[in-house]
Amino acid sequence: MSGLRVSLVLVGVAALVLVVVPLQYILVKTGSAFGNRLPRLFHRLLARLLGFRVHVHGKMVKGRPLLLVSNHISWSDIILLSTAGDISFIAKSEVRNWPFFGSLAVLQRSVFVERERRGKTGEQASEIASRLAAGDVMVLFAEGTTSDGNRVLPFKTSLFGAASAAIRETGAEAVTVQPVAIAYTRLHGMPMGRYHRAVASWPGDVELLPHLRTILREGAFDVDIRFGEPMAVAAGTNRKELARIMERRVRAMLQTSLMGREMQSEA
Template sequence: MPTAPCSPRGCVESARPWTGVPRAVLRLAALLAVVVLGVALLPLAARLRARSRQRWIRRWCLAVVHTAGVRTRITGTARPTGGVLIVSNHVSWLDIPLLAAVRPARMVAKAEVRGWPVMGALAARGGTLFIDRDRLRALPGTVREVAEALRGGSAVAAFPEGSTWCGRAGGRYRGALFQAALDAGVPVQPVRIRYRCEDGGTSTAPAFVGEDSLLASLWRVVSARGLVAEVSLRPPLAAGGHSDRRSLAKAAQGYGGDPGRPAAGHLW
């Protein structure tokens, strides 16, 4: 089971400028309100046509990120239709709404997420594909399930590092889910997510690593000043251009770009 050496005490910074407590409280309240409103409107959104529903999901996810006080800079274009495996490095819980803001997709998540209050039910309703990381024998079945979703024209988003990292370092992309793209004959779209502070340097404030609690991570995000999330989408990689899942995983990871260089793009 993939693990990362990152921890809240060893990696997550606390010396950057912080916004005032009243503003942080307002951001947290606004964030919770947007999440609750979105959950309440999900039954209505499900009745919309596919294009309108995707537009609504993208706007809602951007609202979640922006009400937390995080600006976004998105570069590149997501494959608009058809089956595609979207893969990204993994730093924070913010990564999930950021990916959905560029192309709503079925997420691949660890099985424990299903048991989370509210979020677990929301994830299951959204078509999340769960991986039981304690039962390696179940992995081939999960790969087949992902491949079936891809063949059906769905976008599937995954974090192939298998664990969150602080953002200054990252893990190796594991090949299992890339086999699903090969089996389904669909492209892989690499994405690189970076978090920057006011001076343009890498920020680890949004990192959700180790034994960190969601509440502690939420508070760091809403308290941070000048936090920018950069989402860089690279052109899709044709699955047929690689002989096996390991070479495809290596290509996707190397294609993500240099995490030390700020991306150019429109700031929201």
């Protein structure tokens, strides 16, 4: 049955892509406002096809400019976070060249950054700031890489300067920064635990296609997305302190999701 499921899902994904991607390309090229909303519908359908059931806790704040700061576990985070709102991502430059996912990232108007080139940090932060100032909600995966899903890695601080840059460049009084935690909690209705969470996580040393096949074969994941307490960032806010605060809040929300699910299974 697993082989049949994979085949059916691939057919469904192909049909969805053939309909939505050309339409999104036209919307982006013409500057249509619907080009910001179509990705959310697309990813909701895609998540259902892949077998993800998303549980959202809290809400994305309405104020703009808004920078979301999230942990990062897998390529699927992009699909799942996109089901919760009209957002764009700050992605590593190599993502642009990935098959399929790179094209989706471009069509979702992602900002591609070179994290290792410190000399470009200011320029990249300025590009992100301009998008924030235009009202786009940007998502920063602050760990700079993917984790095993059981913990939050230390946040890298360089791109947090985009919040202050948006204030300087637009004259806004403040930028809202909101922490978001994503947690893969159940597989086929059973708590995953530390060992089985590796099925969902995609650390950098694992090849993409084998991991994608595993996701397609399993096809029954529960995922928590938690929106945490936002913070208003002023022009003088220290980006390193901001990163530490966001890291603590994301880590606490991740543990709430993981411990909560495991305690429910024991009750």
